[in-house]
Amino acid sequence: MAERHAEPREPEAAAASRLVDVIRLGATRLATAGCVFGHGTDNALDEARAMACQVLGLTLEMPDVYLNAQLASWERAAVLNLIGQRATSRQPAAYLLGEAWYMGMPFTVDPRVLIPRSPIGQLLERRLEPWMDASGVRRIVDIGTGSGALAIIAAYAFPGAMVDAVDLSAAALEVAACNIQRHGLARRITLHQGDLFAPLADTYDLILSNPPYLDEAEYATLPPEYLAEPRLGLLAGHDALAVAGRIIQEAASFLNEEGLLVMDVGGRQLDMETRFPDLPCTWPWFDRGGDGVLLAFASDLQAHYGR
Ligand SMILES: C[S@@+](CC[C@H](N)C(=O)[O-])C[C@H]1O[C@@H](n2cnc3c(N)ncnc32)[C@H](O)[C@@H]1O
Numbered sequence: 001m002a003e004r005h006a007e008p009r010e011p012e013a014a015a016a017s018r019l020v021d022v023i024r025l026g027a028t029r030l031a032t033a034g035c036v037f038g039h040g041t042d043n044a045l046d047e048a049r050a051m052a053c054q055v056l057g058l059t060l061e062m063p064d065v066y067l068n069a070q071l072a073s074w075e076r077a078a079v080l081n082l083i084g085q086r087a088t089s090r091q092p093a094a095y096l097l098g099e100a101w102y103m104g105m106p107f108t109v110d111p112r113v114l115i116p117r118s119p120i121g122q123l124l125e126r127r128l129e130p131w132m133d134a135s136g137v138r139r140i141v142d143i144g145t146g147s148g149a150l151a152i153i154a155a156y157a158f159p160g161a162m163v164d165a166v167d168l169s170a171a172a173l174e175v176a177a178c179n180i181q182r183h184g185l186a187r188r189i190t191l192h193q194g195d196l197f198a199p200l201a202d203t204y205d206l207i208l209s210n211p212p213y214l215d216e217a218e219y220a221t222l223p224p225e226y227l228a229e230p231r232l233g234l235l236a237g238h239d240a241l242a243v244a245g246r247i248i249q250e251a252a253s254f255l256n257e258e259g260l261l262v263m264d265v266g267g268r269q270l271d272m273e274t275r276f277p278d279l280p281c282t283w284p285w286f287d288r289g290g291d292g293v294l295l296a297f298a299s300d301l302q303a304h305y306g307r
Contacts, residue, residue, distance in 0.1 A: 020068060119264065124153045164204075169230065200254060240271065244268065
């Protein structure tokens with residue numbers, strides 16, 4: 001009688017049935033594909049864990065004991081399938097899932113909008129203390145709103161305020177409208193299409209902005225994950241400070257007396273200080289990572305750029 005042999009099995013895949021094994025296998029897949037991180041995570045293991053949690057409907061903050069849970073074969077297949085798509089397409093995970101989590105909240109995203117990640121969210125969570133008296137904030141504008149994430153977080157942080165949100169991209173504004181609806185904030189947030197302050201007639205207590213700040217040379221070297229994002233969201237032009245510089249010069253005319261400009265310029269702090277050497281700015285420190293956010297008071301902007 002012929003000896004019966006067990007089916008040969010691929011040892012790695014066979015072992016990967018606990019959540020922790022699937023995450024580790026997924027991390028290897030992401031790393032060997034050369035994936036680049038930066039849309040909410042900064043390494044392969046964290047990204048694989050975040051993707052697994054999102055697919056399985058678990059929170060990232062789940063107790064570690066659940067990492068030992070055995071996955072059903074369909075769960076394992078769903079996680080590894082998504083991670084495979086991420087590795088092959090080099091699209092950010094948030095686009096594949098149609099959703100980004102930012103500051104503990106879900107936002108609908110697709111390639112029409114940048115995936116929200118600005119550290120400005122951390123300042124809004126603290127209602128901009130100690131720089132602002134939150135009780136006096138009645139009017140807020142978010143310039144270059146993209147997905148609408150900052151406008152929405154600002155509306156939550158300052159429940160007594162009305163918020164305007166501007167973007168040049170009509171396509172981005174469609175996604176922002178969807179997020180505003182999703183968060184039930186349609187009565188408090190108004191969308192405007194146009195160039196920076198052009199569609200606005202009001203003045204504000206708070207101007208928020210995360211404008212594009214890459215020049216052509218930097219944009220040309222971006223990995224596929226970032227090239228998947230809208231060009232208008234990242235590329236400022238030949239001059240990296242083309243958009244941020246205009247915001248500095250125009251903000252004074254749109255701020256109330258005690259108002260504050262909060263603008264994310266990423267790695268451009270030195271360039272901004274060189275371009276605007278006389279403008280007093282504060283650059284807050286972020287305990288959960290991030291830098292390059294400039295705070296400038298209306299009085300200082302008005303002293304330099306008048307109304
Ligand atoms: C870096 S993304 C920021 C998106 C969103 N605020 C965030 O933090 O995730 C910059 C946004 O500014 C918009 N934008 C670029 N130039 C603009 C301009 N001149 N006027 C208005 N919006 C502009 C882009 O379409 C894009 O949505």
